[in-house]
Amino acid sequence: MLDRTYRVDFPTRGSKLGAAEIAALTSLVSSGAPLSSGIHRDRFENGFREHIGSAHAMSVTSGTVALELAIHLLDLRPGDEVIVTPQTYQATIAPLLNLDVEVTFCDVDPDTLNMDPAVLETLISERTAAVLLVHYGGCPAEMDRITAAAHAHGAVVVEDCAHALGASYHGRRPGALADIGCFSFHNSKNLTTLGEGGMITFDRDDWAYRLECLRSNGVDGVTRPVRGTRPPALLPWMKYADEIYSSEYTEVLRAGTNATLSEAAAAVGSVQLGRLPELSARRAEIAHRLDEALAHAGAGARPHHAPPGTEHAHHLYTFFVDSGAPDRERLVRSLDRHGIEVQLRYFPLHLTPEWRARGYRAGACPVAENSWFDRHVNLPCHPGLTDAQVDRLCAVLHEELTSPGRAFHSSQPIS
Ligand SMILES: *Cc1c(COP(=O)(O)O)cnc(C)c1O
Numbered sequence: 001m002l003d004r005t006y007r008v009d010f011p012t013r014g015s016k017l018g019a020a021e022i023a024a025l026t027s028l029v030s031s032g033a034p035l036s037s038g039i040h041r042d043r044f045e046n047g048f049r050e051h052i053g054s055a056h057a058m059s060v061t062s063g064t065v066a067l068e069l070a071i072h073l074l075d076l077r078p079g080d081e082v083i084v085t086p087q088t089y090q091a092t093i094a095p096l097l098n099l100d101v102e103v104t105f106c107d108v109d110p111d112t113l114n115m116d117p118a119v120l121e122t123l124i125s126e127r128t129a130a131v132l133l134v135h136y137g138g139c140p141a142e143m144d145r146i147t148a149a150a151h152a153h154g155a156v157v158v159e160d161c162a163h164a165l166g167a168s169y170h171g172r173r174p175g176a177l178a179d180i181g182c183f184s185f186h187n188s189k190n191l192t193t194l195g196e197g198g199m200i201t202f203d204r205d206d207w208a209y210r211l212e213c214l215r216s217n218g219v220d221g222v223t224r225p226v227r228g229t230r231p232p233a234l235l236p237w238m239k240y241a242d243e244i245y246s247s248e249y250t251e252v253l254r255a256g257t258n259a260t261l262s263e264a265a266a267a268v269g270s271v272q273l274g275r276l277p278e279l280s281a282r283r284a285e286i287a288h289r290l291d292e293a294l295a296h297a298g299a300g301a302r303p304h305h306a307p308p309g310t311e312h313a314h315h316l317y318t319f320f321v322d323s324g325a326p327d328r329e330r331l332v333r334s335l336d337r338h339g340i341e342v343q344l345r346y347f348p349l350h351l352t353p354e355w356r357a358r359g360y361r362a363g364a365c366p367v368a369e370n371s372w373f374d375r376h377v378n379l380p381c382h383p384g385l386t387d388a389q390v391d392r393l394c395a396v397l398h399e400e401l402t403s404p405g406r407a408f409h410s411s412q413p414i415s
Contacts, residue, residue, distance in 0.1 A: 007339035008389045011382035014188040014315070015272060015279055024267040033263070040266040045199070047273050052175040054201035056208045059261040059269075060215055063162045063184025064091040066198035069214050070158055070180045071095040071132075072254055073207050080129035083155075085115045086348045087368045088134035092160045097354060101129070105350040107365040112136060112304065113318070113376070116367070117145035128155040135164035135174050137345075137378075138190070138313030139306045143169055143177040150178075158182065161201075163315035165190045166280035170309045175201040185265075190279065190315055191272040193265035215259040221252040282383040283314035286390055290317055290379060293394040297401035300327070304376075316345060317381030325374040331400055332377060338396045343378045 028040065041059055049057035060066050076082065078100040084093045086105040096103050106123055109116040113136040120131065131150045133141050143159075150157045157178035164174035165183060175181030185197035200211060210220045226248050261269075272279070291303045304318035321328040332342050348368045350360035362369060380393065 004339075006341040008341065008380050008385065008393045010341040010343050010378075010380050011188055011384060013192070013384055014186075014190055014382050015192045016383045017192070017194075017268070017272075020271045020275065021268045024271050025264060028264060028267050035263045036260055038263045040263040040270065041261055044193075044261075044266040044269040044273070047270055048199055049201070051273060051276070052173045052181070052201050054176045054181065055203040055205075057199055057201045058208065058211050058215065059266065060198045060200065060259040061261060062196050063160075063182060063186060063189075063198040064094075065257075065259050066182035066184070066200045067091055067158075067160065068095045069211060069259070070182050070200055071099075071130075072214065072220070073180065073210060074130050074156055074158070075253075076101050076129055079127075081125070081127045082130045082132060083120060083123055083128055084132040084349075085134055085136075085368075086350045086365045087113045087136055087346060087371070088160060088349065089162065089346055090349060090352065092134055092162075093132055093349060096132075102127075103355075103358070104128075105355075105360065105365050105368075106131075107367045108136070108371070109142075110320075110367050110371060112139050112141070112307065113368070113371060114139060114141035115146060117142045117149065120146060121149050124149050124153050124155065126153055128153050130155055131157045132160065133157070134160040134162070135167060135313075137304060137316030137318050138163040138167050139304060140164065140167050140169040140174055140177070140310040140312075142307070143174075147178050156180070162186075162189060164313050166276055166283070166311075167306075167313035168311040175199075179204075180207070185269060185272075190283070190313055191269065191276060193261065193269040193272070197261050197265050197269060214254065214256045216256060217258050218256045219249065219252055220254045220256065221249045223247040223249050279383050280313065283381060284312075286381045286385060287312070287314045287317050289390055289394050290319075290381065290397065293397045294319055294401070297398050301401055314381055317379045318376055319379070320371070320375045321377065322375075328375060328377060334400045335379075335396060338392075338400075340393055340396055341380060344372060344376065345378050346372070348372055 045057045045059055076099055081102045083104045083106050087108045106115050107119045115133040135141050147157050159174055159178050159181045161174045161181045162184035167174050181201040183199040185191055185193040187195045213220050294301050294303050300322055302320050306312035335342050350364050
């Protein structure tokens with residue numbers, strides 16, 4: 001689709017890898033240690049659990065797999081209602097397409113683009129089994145109100161934390177604010193485990209047991225002891241065979257898969273976790289510069305701010321064009337002409353073909369629709385940007401907001 005090279009590009013790589021990650025990989029490869037299921041996965045999971053403040057943190061191969069397995073653990077039944085945000089990446093809710101559940105889209109808050117708790121409170125009922133939300137762009141959702149509403153109706157809450165690593169909410173971390181949290185360590189995210197990876201965080205021990213089966217080719221199901229005689233062990237040391245024969249499944253809920261995070265990915269993950277404060281600080285610094293550029297430009301554009309008591313992880317830098325669609329289009333085109341890659345995340349999910357086919361229509365979530373079609377803009381904001389790129393980004397933004405349409409006279413290439 002893109003037939004140009006941007007001078008300030010959107011993050012293809014969200015996090016920076018450097019000497020420390022290379023050293024971890026060199027040491028792993030030269031040590032002869034196992035490349036799967038060794039010490040690095042445990043180490044990364046323990047570090048992550050401590051960082052988030054959850055009882056369990058279990059790694060998997062991607063954020064998508066984390067969401068698929070997390071949604072499986074909810075034991076949704078035919079006819080259950082699941083309330084979801086329409087303003088997220090498709091993987092947050094895609095697993096629901098495979099289930100016979102009723103999905104209700106809950107509109108978002110126009111300032112944060114997070115699920116609006118006031119709307120949720122009007123939708124939720126005894127039929128609601130689960131609520132799925134994202135911390136949009138790294139801005140924590142209003143979790144106290146959301147979990148209070150959900151738990152009052154016996155519904156579980158899943159946090160998609162793919163953007164939220166590094167964020168905080170009244171002294172706590174996304175991933176430990178509700179029942180289950182799902183993280184992505186994809187190439188584009190605030191921390192990457194060599195391109196792909198994911199994590200599931202929660203407190204329940206029974207989920208840890210089931211998830212261990214699910215991610216390592218076991219079976220999640222209900223077993224009972226075998227009645228009658230057992231076949232004898234073929235050889236005395238074959239205890240394992242004896243254990244397998246001693247129970248049988250009365251109900252298989254789901255066959256497991258292999259979602260083991262590789263040792264190389266986990267080793268890099270631990271290094272990245274240690275560098276998270278530095279990586280987050282660079283994101284915050286760039287976001288602050290962009291906020292200033294918007295503020296100096298005066299009225300007409302307003303930044304996406306985290307509510308009081310919360311810290312934004314700045315996975316996405318978002319702002320809103322108050323005057324709406326024509327001005328936003330002009331601005332986006334001008335920024336693009338100046339070599340700044342702009343994105344609009346995310347197309348309201350209830351209007352994608354797979355959800356329209358299930359009867360969802362325009363008008364169901366007016367705030368999310370208005371924001372995507374008319375108002376919001378996402379700019380590059382990631383630790384890979386050089387100071388020169390950030391300067392250019394701010395200068396072009398300021399120029400275009402204060403003197404719309406004027407050519408920006410600075411064509412020197414940026415290193
Ligand atoms: C990236 C992302 C995912 C999917 O994660 P992968 O690791 O790419 O599978 C899910 N939800 C959101 C909001 C994301 O941004």
